[in-house]
Amino acid sequence: MRGVWYAVVLTTGGYCAPGNPVLAAAAPAGLAGLPSTNAPLASGDGVRLAARLGAGTVDMDALQVHPTGFVPLGDAPPAGEGAAAAAVAPPPPPTVFLAPEALRGCGGVLLDAAGGRFVNELDARDVVTAAMTAAAAGGGGGDGRRRVFLVLSAAAVGAFGEATAAFYAARGLMARIPPPSAAADGGGGGVLAALDARVGLPAAAVAATLAAYARSVGGVADGTSKKVFPQAVSYELERLEREGLWVAAVTPALHYSMGGLTFSASAEVLSAATAKPIRRLYAAGEVTGGLFGGNRLGGCSLLDCAVSVSALSARSSSRYSEREVSTRYGSRRSLVVRSSSMVPINDDSRGRVNRGADAEYSEALTPATQPCAAASS
Numbered sequence: 001m002r003g004v005w006y007a008v009v010l011t012t013g014g015y016c017a018p019g020n021p022v023l024a025a026a027a028p029a030g031l032a033g034l035p036s037t038n039a040p041l042a043s044g045d046g047v048r049l050a051a052r053l054g055a056g057t058v059d060m061d062a063l064q065v066h067p068t069g070f071v072p073l074g075d076a077p078p079a080g081e082g083a084a085a086a087a088v089a090p091p092p093p094p095t096v097f098l099a100p101e102a103l104r105g106c107g108g109v110l111l112d113a114a115g116g117r118f119v120n121e122l123d124a125r126d127v128v129t130a131a132m133t134a135a136a137a138g139g140g141g142g143d144g145r146r147r148v149f150l151v152l153s154a155a156a157v158g159a160f161g162e163a164t165a166a167f168y169a170a171r172g173l174m175a176r177i178p179p180p181s182a183a184a185d186g187g188g189g190g191v192l193a194a195l196d197a198r199v200g201l202p203a204a205a206v207a208a209t210l211a212a213y214a215r216s217v218g219g220v221a222d223g224t225s226k227k228v229f230p231q232a233v234s235y236e237l238e239r240l241e242r243e244g245l246w247v248a249a250v251t252p253a254l255h256y257s258m259g260g261l262t263f264s265a266s267a268e269v270l271s272a273a274t275a276k277p278i279r280r281l282y283a284a285g286e287v288t289g290g291l292f293g294g295n296r297l298g299g300c301s302l303l304d305c306a307v308s309v310s311a312l313s314a315r316s317s318s319r320y321s322e323r324e325v326s327t328r329y330g331s332r333r334s335l336v337v338r339s340s341s342m343v344p345i346n347d348d349s350r351g352r353v354n355r356g357a358d359a360e361y362s363e364a365l366t367p368a369t370q371p372c373a374a375a376s377s
C-alpha cells in the first residue's frame, strides 16, 4: 500500500462475486459452480490485502446460498414448443438477480419441472436450497439444471407488489400468464396450458398440485411442513383462469460470505500467527468473519455494521487519527478502504466529528494512491 496511513479500516465487503480467487480457494466443492447474487465488487480484495499483512481468517468455507436467484426466462418459445424449449433453456448466468424472499412470503409456490411441490417455501434458506437442489438434480422430476419454477397467483403478486413484478418481467425474469380470454392468442386450453407453453410445466400436474395447495388452507396435509399458507385460496383453478398467474425460474445462488478476517472486540484485524491485533489495521462489515457462525439469519447484515462499523472501528481508528502523524499527504489521516464511505469517523472521547471521512477518503484514493483498483458495482 503506498502512502503512510496511520489507521486503515477495511470495509471492502465479502467474496461471493463469481470467479474471484478468494472464493475459488474457499468454496466447498458443491458450491463452487453456483451463480451469485453479488456484484463484481464483492471480490474478496480486503481479505487478500490483509492476508498479505499476515491477517488471520475464519470460517472461509461458510457461504450462504440464497435459494432464489432469477434465471432469465428467455423469449417465449413458439406455440406448442414450451416443454421442448424449457428442456434446452440456457444455464443461469454467473451473476443473477435476487428473487426476494417476499415472493415466497407473499404466497409464491415452488414447483419442480414435473409440476410438483417439494418444500415448505417459507422454510430456512438452507432447507429450501437443499430441497431445490435435490428437486432440480433429478429427484422429484427435476430437469438437472438446478432450476425450479416459482409460480404466483395474481393475488400473491398483488401482495408482493405488481409494479416490482412488472419490473422483473420487463427484464425477462418473470412472465405474466394472463387470463385466457385476455391472452393474445385467445387462450386455447386455459391458463395452465398457457403456462405449459411458456415454460414447459405440465398443465395436468400443475393443476393437481395447485388444487391441493388451495385445499391446504383448510389444514389438509400438503406433503410439506408448511403451516402458513399466504394467498392459498387464490390458487383455485377457477380463480387462476379469471385472474391469470405469474411465473419465474429460480436457482440457488451464492449470496453472503460468513467467513472473513478475524477481528477483536475493537475491530482490530488479528494476526494469523499470533492472534494479536495487527497495528492500525481495522475491518468492518462483510470483510470480517466469524460473527454469524455457519449461517447468517437473512436480513441481518446490519449486525455487521452495528457491531463493527460505527461502534468499534470508526472509534478505534479515530483514536489514532487524533494524533499528529506525518504522511506524504499531510497529517492526521484515517483511510477507509471502500469506494463510497458511509462511515463518519468520530472522536471517540468527545463525540466530535472528525474531518469528513468521505472528503478525506476521496482525497486520499486518487488513482496514484489507491491500493487496489476500486471494484465498480
Ligand SMILES: Cc1cc2nc3c(=O)[nH]c(=O)nc-3n(C[C@H](O)[C@H](O)[C@H](O)COP(=O)(O)OP(=O)(O)OC[C@H]3O[C@@H](n4cnc5c(N)ncnc54)[C@H](O)[C@@H]3O)c2cc1C
Binding pocket: 011, 012, 013, 014, 037, 038, 039, 041, 042, 043, 045, 046, 098, 255, 256, 284, 285, 286, 287, 298, 299, 300, 301, 302, 304, 337, 338, 339, 340, 372, 373, 374, 375, 376, 377
Ligand atoms: C442482492 C443482495 C441483497 C441483499 N439484501 C440484504 C438485505 O435485505 N438485508 C441485509 O441485511 N443484507 C442484505 N444483503 C447483504 C448486504 O448487502 C451485505 O452484507 C452488505 O452490503 C455488506 O456491507 P459492507 O459495507 O461490508 O460491504 P459492501 O456493501 O459490499 O461494500 C463494499 C465496498 O467496498 C468496495 N471495494 C471492494 N474492493 C475494493 C477495493 N479493492 N478498492 C476499493 N474499494 C473496494 C466495493 O466497491 C463496495 O463499494 C444483500 C446482498 C445482496 C447481494
